[in-house]
Amino acid sequence: MLSDINPIIDDNEYLYRGIIELNWDYENNPPSSATFKDSKGVSVDRDNHRPERECIDFIKSKKDFFAVCKVQTRKVIELQALVKYQPIQDNIYHSEIHDSQDRIQLRGSKPKKIRDESQICNR
Amino acid sequence: MNFRISFENTTSLHLDNFFKSSSISGFSSSTKSETISSTRFNNSERFSLEKLKNNKRKLESIKNLSSNWNGYGSPEIEEKLISKVQQIISNLEYQPQIFPTGRGSIQIEKHINDENFVEIEISNDEVFAYQMKNGVETEKAISTDEINNLISDLYA
Numbered sequence: 008m009l010s011d012i013n014p015i016i017d018d019n020e021y022l023y024r025g026i027i028e029l030n031w032d033y034e035n036n037p038p039s040s041a042t043f044k045d046s047k048g049v050s051v052d053r054d055n056h057r058p059e060r061e062c063i064d065f066i067k068s069k070k071d072f073f074a075v076c077k078v079q080t081r082k083v084i085e086l087q088a089l090v091k092y093q094p095i096q097d098n099i100y101h102s103e104i105h106d107s108q109d110r111i112q113l114r115g116s117k118p119k120k121i122r123d124e125s126q127i128c129n130r
Numbered sequence: 131m132n133f134r135i136s137f138e139n140t141t142s143l144h145l146d147n148f149f150k151s152s153s154i155s156g157f158s159s160s161t162k163s164e165t166i167s168s169t170r171f172n173n174s175e176r177f178s179l180e181k182l183k184n185n186k187r188k189l190e191s192i193k194n195l196s197s198n199w200n201g202y203g204s205p206e207i208e209e210k211l212i213s214k215v216q217q218i219i220s221n222l223e224y225q226p227q228i229f230p231t232g233r234g235s236i237q238i239e240k241h242i243n244d245e246n247f248v249e250i251e252i253s254n255d256e257v258f259a260y261q262m263k264n265g266v267e268t269e270k271a272i273s274t275d276e277i278n279n280l281i282s283d284l285y286a
Binding site: 025027029030032034035039040041042044045046047049050069070072112114115116118119 | 229230237251
């Protein structure tokens, strides 16, 4: 599917990620940073200047997530992680957070720091 | 009356119940002297059978996850790894929280406050810890034998 989405993600764009209940941290700040540990980079949906409600509805149309969080691209970059626009067949907003240019998987402090910067926008 | 109890080679859960139900006002350990006012000994979380049971139940839930359980193509968590984590938590002084990750590993974590916490990611190949102790960050690969100390040190 061709799209006219700018391949460069704006620093102000929010990145949305669905959370399942098993990764909801009922004792501390939810979700657990385990939410941001993925082998192929952390899949997120960029907002591409869509209204928040539309972003949430879109992400929940794929799976009935327990909650949805968002983090601003700028915050991720400030943590020395990379945000890459990687559209896939059924998701033109699909993007990935990578640890660095050389490493895909987030490791060490980065998942928690990204979690700390994220906000729950739907539950 | 002078009580002297070794913490080595004891069943810790029984020992914890013993201290809770007894009227002993002080004791010493043969391996490390601590008074009854120590945070460690006054902490109700220590050797909590209830928390251990909850964690074992959570591991059972993790065992039932099918592939793509997180909606992002995550693999199933291998039973071998779940058994490994079951064994690890059974020997911990303080029960952590347990979470599956999207890369087939299991994360155990303990959070006291923003300056004192530990996150430990356990996979079949490696155990990797991210620790904040009194505001000082450490990231390193560790052995399973170090996990208990890493968590218990948060209460020291």
